[in-house]
Amino acid sequence: MVELLAEESAKNPEFAQRLDDLMTALPSSKRAAASKPQEKAPKRPAPDVHAEWQARGEAGVRVWLREQPVSDLRAIIQAQDLDPTRRTAKWREAEKLAGYIVDGLRARLARGSSFMATGRTEEQEKAE
Structure with a gap:
């Protein structure tokens, strides 16, 4: 499937641009959501x-x-x-x-x- 996409991208520049847009759009949205640091509650010692x-x-x-x-x-x-x-x-x-x-x-x-x-x-x- 990857070979087929690479072949079509080489023949059709419009297809290559759309594929490139799709590939760059997905990881950036996942990175933005995953990059938020979650605040943890401060750890206090267990009671004796x-x-x-x-x-x-x-x-x-x-x-x-x-x-x-x-x-x-x-x-x-x-x-x-x-x-x-x-x-x-x-x-x-x-x-x-x-x-x-x-x-x-x-x-x-x-x-x-x-x-x-x-x-x-x-x-x-x-x-x-």
């Missing part, structure tokens, strides 16, 4: 959920998180790396995101505390 957890407890944090905007909840999920598979990317409800954050933090705290409070010491194990 661990400090809130210690101050309010699990139930208090759940209520506090529901009051936060969805953008802050997403920032918390990203900062805490709670969703590496991006499962929550399409969620829009603050309540659902808040529950996900609380569940993730509860699971992490449970894993961490299991290493702290072992019922047996090394000396007791050696004695047996």
